[in-house]
Amino acid sequence: MTIALPxxxxxxxxxxxxxxxxxxxxxxxxxxKDEFLFKVASFLKxxxxxxxxxxxxxxxxxxxxxxEVIYNLISLEHNxxxxxxxxxxxxxxxxxxxxxxxxAGADFQEREIFDLFGINFTGHPNLKRIFLWxxxxxxxxxxxxxx
Amino acid sequence: xxxxxxxxxxxxxxxHPSTHGVFRMRLTxxxxxxxxxxxxFGYLHRGIEKLAEGLNYTQDIVFTDxxxxxxxxxxxxxxxxxxxxxxxxxxxxxxxxxxxxxAELMRISSHLMAVGFLLNDLGAFLTPLLYMYREREKxxxxxxxxxxxxxxxxxxxxxxxxxxxxxxxxPALKKxxxxxxxxxxxxxxxxxxxxxxxxxxxxxxxxxxxxxxxxSTAGPVLRGSGVKWDxxxxxxxxxxxxxKFEVPTGTKGDVYDRxxxxxxxxxxxxxxxxxxxxQLPQGEIMAKVPRVFRxxxxxxxxxxxxxxxxxxxxxxxDGSTNPYRLHxxxxxxxxxxxxxxxxxxxxxxxxxxxxxxxxxCVGEIDR
Numbered sequence: 001m002t003i004a005l006p007x008x009x010x011x012x013x014x015x016x017x018x019x020x021x022x023x024x025x026x027x028x029x030x031x032x033k034d035e036f037l038f039k040v041a042s043f044l045k046x047x048x049x050x051x052x053x054x055x056x057x058x059x060x061x062x063x064x065x066x067x068e069v070i071y072n073l074i075s076l077e078h079n080x081x082x083x084x085x086x087x088x089x090x091x092x093x094x095x096x097x098x099x100x101x102x103x104a105g106a107d108f109q110e111r112e113i114f115d116l117f118g119i120n121f122t123g124h125p126n127l128k129r130i131f132l133w134x135x136x137x138x139x140x141x142x143x144x145x146x147x
Numbered sequence: 148x149x150x151x152x153x154x155x156x157x158x159x160x161x162x163h164p165s166t167h168g169v170f171r172m173r174l175t176x177x178x179x180x181x182x183x184x185x186x187x188f189g190y191l192h193r194g195i196e197k198l199a200e201g202l203n204y205t206q207d208i209v210f211t212d213x214x215x216x217x218x219x220x221x222x223x224x225x226x227x228x229x230x231x232x233x234x235x236x237x238x239x240x241x242x243x244x245x246x247x248x249x250a251e252l253m254r255i256s257s258h259l260m261a262v263g264f265l266l267n268d269l270g271a272f273l274t275p276l277l278y279m280y281r282e283r284e285k286x287x288x289x290x291x292x293x294x295x296x297x298x299x300x301x302x303x304x305x306x307x308x309x310x311x312x313x314x315x316x317x318p319a320l321k322k323x324x325x326x327x328x329x330x331x332x333x334x335x336x337x338x339x340x341x342x343x344x345x346x347x348x349x350x351x352x353x354x355x356x357x358x359x360x361x362x363s364t365a366g367p368v369l370r371g372s373g374v375k376w377d378x379x380x381x382x383x384x385x386x387x388x389x390x391k392f393e394v395p396t397g398t399k400g401d402v403y404d405r406x407x408x409x410x411x412x413x414x415x416x417x418x419x420x421x422x423x424x425x426q427l428p429q430g431e432i433m434a435k436v437p438r439v440f441r442x443x444x445x446x447x448x449x450x451x452x453x454x455x456x457x458x459x460x461x462x463x464x465d466g467s468t469n470p471y472r473l474h475x476x477x478x479x480x481x482x483x484x485x486x487x488x489x490x491x492x493x494x495x496x497x498x499x500x501x502x503x504x505x506x507x508c509v510g511e512i513d514r
Contacts, residue, residue: 055363057481059461059474070461072448076360076376083448105363107484108188116196131192131513140197 003080004028010050010082017043029083037086038097044073044084045102051075052082055103060113062143067094067119088119098124116141154182157495161190167264168509172486176495184490186483191513199473204230204440205305207473212299214475215511217260220253220290221453222511223303228384229449229460230305234442239431242307243386248320248423249293249302250451251416255327256286257454258409258416261367261506265406266338268503269347275338282330285323292316305440307433317424324424327417335410348403352489352501355400362485365478366456367408368505372400378452385451390422402504409506441468455479455506475514479507 007025014022014030021036032040044052052073061068071084088094098121100106110121111130118139121127129136138145160171169190175183195214199207211222224246231238238246263279287297293312294302302309338344354364359372369376377394379387395411397404444466450459456478463472482505489501 054360056457057363057459057461057474057476059476061463061472061474076374079381103363104358104361105481105484108480112480131189133189140194 003078005050005080005082007082010044013047013050014040014043017047023087028081029085031085031087034086034088034096037084038099038102041071041073041084041099041102044082049078051077053077055099055105056081058099058106058109058113060117060119060141062117062141064143065089067117069096069113069119071099093120094118095120095122097122098127100124115139118142152178159498161187167503167507170507170509170512174490174495174498179494179496181490181493181495181498184487186486188480188513191509193514195514196473196475199470201469203468204442204470207470208303208305209299209301212301213510214477214514215257215453215455215458215479215508216298217508218253218257218454219298219300220249220302221257221451221458223300224250224385225449225451225453225458226460227303227305228451229447229462230442232449233445233447233462233464234305234436234440236306236434236436238307238385238434240386240428241311241430242432242434244423244427245308245312245432246303247385247387247390248420248427249290249300251420251423252286252289254416254454255413256283257506258367258413259283261454261503262406262409265402265500265503265506266344268499269344271338271344275334278334282327289316289320289323292319304433304436306436307431311432320420320424324417324420328414331410331413339407339410345403347497347500348401348406348504350399350401351497352402352493352504353400354485354489358485358488359400362481362488364456364482364485366452366454366482367405367412368456368482368485370395371397371405371408371504373398378450378457382450384449389426390419392419402500405504405506439468441466450476453478455508455511456482458511475511477511477514479505479509480512483507483512 007030010030011022011025018039021032021040023031044050052075054074054076056072056074059070067088069086074081110124113119114127115129115132154175154177157174161169171187173185174181195210211226212219214222259279263276266275291297294300354372356373359369373396375394375396392415395408397408442464446463448461450457459476461474462470465471
């Protein structure tokens with residue numbers, strides 16, 4: 001059974017290594033500040049005992065007052081998992097660091113979120129629309145999208 | 148006088164017999180050698196994630212059939228499993244067993260297609276594929292018997308399955324399952340000992356263990372590279388913990404290993420179906436779910452091992468009848484991330500073999 005690592009354990013480690021990076025946590029979910037995302041992710045990937053070597057999926061949700069970007073990290077060795085989240089307030093050109101240099105599997109998924117939510121991933125080498133065509137008006141998965 | 152050379156671009160798809168649907172890629176070639184690959188998606192984009200927000204949880208089952216249309220049963224299963232997790236619904240045992248029988252039949256059917264099309268792409272034109280179709284046809288007949296559909300089954304429901312199996316199903320299933328291992332072995336021998344096939348698949352398209360993990364690949368692609376990772380074992384769902392089966396893995400991560408893993412998995416699926424039929428309990432096939440289903444507020448991620456890899460649904464509920472957000476973890480799209488690494492530097496003649504060994508379905512890539 002994939003163990004859902006208790007968030008508290010992770011938060012303690014994160015607070016020690018990267019103070020003030022955590023916004024809140026519950027269950028197996030940790031929400032971090034957007035400017036810390038890359039550092040937190042690389043900490044989670046490289047710290048012995050955590051070893052999150054597998055990025056399962058990335059997705060986003062529009063909660064209207066903010067966007068939430070969700071990362072599901074898994075360690076194939078230890079068979080444990082964690083949900084890492086970050087929140088973006090800006091609706092005009094929201095920005096977040098790309099994790100493609102840590103997990104190459106992020107490539108198409110970040111492009112998808114860019115395409116459908118309009119969230120920019122800084123550092124992505126080929127950030128352009130993936131399913132819709134260039135010049136498509138708006139971002140369909142945003143809640144305020146009107147056809 | 149020195150000869151001038153330059154690279155050139157070749158377009159493959161979206162209408163191409165080897166691209167399995169409407170997948171397209173632009174290859175940059177230096178002579179015969181591939182220098183760059185750019186997959187182009189979106190020809191089958193229907194906006195299912197957006198459409199799903201406008202319909203209720205039960206209606207959305209219909210959309211899942213149209214994702215990976217070669218494995219509709221497992222799509223159904225991944226979705227209803229996630230919704231049940233969200234709503235805290237306990238599924239009757241008989242329904243769990245029926246789901247597993249259908250899911251494993253679906254896996255066999257999907258792997259038959261994967262192997263058949265791979266051989267087709269490698270130049271064993273149509274003959275092996277039609278034999279695979281012959282066996283798949285029997286599986287489709289079984290599904291037809293159960294739910295009246297041959298492609299878009301819409302068989303599973305939140306809380307169970309739509310209908311119980313008819314009387315003639317189990318005898319027909321037994322007949323099919325008994326004949327299947329012989330069939331798989333026969334064609335595997337015919338093909339796997341074929342010199343041409345071996346040369347075209349061994350040491351071609353090698354994906355190392357580290358790369359397979361780094362690219363977030365799943366399913367036979369990940370296992371072909373030697374990573375023993377199967378959601379049925381790693382995070383058992385439904386009643387998979389009651390069955391004995393192996394997780395086949397490859398050693399090198401080449402096209403042949405991915406082919407081999409699929410062949411072995413068909414044997415394992417046969418095994419699981421036999422055990423499931425032997426243990427199949429009597430009883431209800433549907434839990435009591437309110438007609439107007441309103442799950443509590445919250446979010447959930449449910450996942451299964453589909454024929455192509457980890458298939459998951461991320462659902463956010465705001466307490467209403469429709470999902471607030473529905474995201475699909477698409478195994479084919481994520482597996483394709485590894486395509487660039489696999490193809491750069493190989494000869495164009497191998498491109499389609501490598502591509503076929505990933506086994507994609509565009510319905511689920513574009514959604």
